Amino acid sequence: MKNTFYILLSILLISCGTQKEDNGKLKVVTTTTMITDLVENIGGDLIEVEGMMGSGVDPHLYKPSEGDMTKLANADIIFYNGLHLEGKLVDVFEKMNARGKATIAISNALDKSTLIGSDYFASNYDPHIWFDINYWTQMSHYVTETLVKNNPENKVAFEKNRDLYLEKISALKTELSDKINELSQEKRILVTAHDAFNYYGRSFKFEVVGLQGLSTATEAGVKDVQRITKFIIEHKIKAVFVESSVPRRTVEALQAAVRAQNHEVQIGGELFSDALGSAGTEEGTYIGMYRHNVNTIVNALK
Structure with missing residues (x-):
């Protein structure tokens, strides 16, 4: 290649x-x-x-x-x-x-x-x-x-x-600010497939945790899953999120690891990170993508 x-x-x-x-x-x-x-x-x-x-x-x-x-x-x-x-x-x-x-x-x-x-x-x-x-x-x-x-x-x-x-x-x-204000500060913890949401977190006062780094070229390892499993349990996080441009398997592995520790965390939905949704849909626009992400995050973490 x-x-x-x-x-x-x-x-x-x-x-x-x-x-x-x-x-x-x-x-x-x-x-x-x-x-x-x-x-x-x-x-x-x-x-x-x-x-x-x-x-x-x-x-x-x-x-x-x-x-x-x-x-x-x-x-x-x-x-x-x-x-x-x-x-x-x-x-x-x-x-x-x-x-x-x-x-x-x-x-x-x-x-x-x-x-x-x-x-x-x-x-x-x-x-x-x-x-x-x-x-x-x-x-x-x-x-x-x-x-x-x-x-x-x-x-x-x-x-x-x-x-x-x-x-x-x-x-x-x-x-979006009005929607996010429905979520108390202690619940503003976003766990996703990779570190795509740090600017979102800075803008709306979320703590952001990604399984992979800033680039998806670096895959999450066992230590990453273990570290974030511990974090989820300690912070009683209700939901984690998959991303449309990243394979679901790493987040599903994280969910299984949490379950193995006798805890439950839900997959709160799919977020659009490095790409918009399908052309012709609301999520296929920047505005629609951002609205979808915020609604998905807030509704899952309430």
Whole structure:
């Protein structure tokens, strides 16, 4: 696979160029489903958007295909998360950027000193930045500025779309705060498959515990299960959660380990962490995903 990857990368760099659709619209490629949704909200029907990753796809482990390379080569702008979320694609984007392709890490909109650090992850920052709604607002402005720079004739429309979207984001934040306030502080402990929810925890005063680290490339071991089993029993936690982009088996193993200690913990439901839900569903949007997660968490932990 390594050799195949570098062959595809070589083909991409050779063919790399700025091309537009016959309709004159900017052709934009995005990586994760969250970024795809954001760009579509701001660009509307003024741009052509192609997302590389679909529902349930884990960006930590994603390997680009030949079709992905073609999309990237034909794109006017590429938006990606950055902070090493996209794994092997980081090499691709760095080389494309060096050749003049507009490859935009939306995490560049943020002050790095405010990010959650990690001693164990390659970038030294937690890349799950979409779970901080204030960050999402900043990144919305950044995406708008990039689209305007590349398509100034549609500046007014892009900014209008952004303002309408941010009104919805502001209303979402108020709605979620009200819902979370139904849960007492001592019950705000979130145990999930991997450490994707630390920005959520910081925003809404949750203690967050993940079986795996920030990247799903590192699997949970027996010691991790034992440690968190003890934690669940000591804190009388009612429910733990699976994630749509991470196999259920680690959380089910945790549930079995708790049961073996004569305690019960329920699987409180499925959360969307590294990818949105299916296209065309409420959970297939950033707003719907966040609403689903909060309702699932609060209802299970009450």
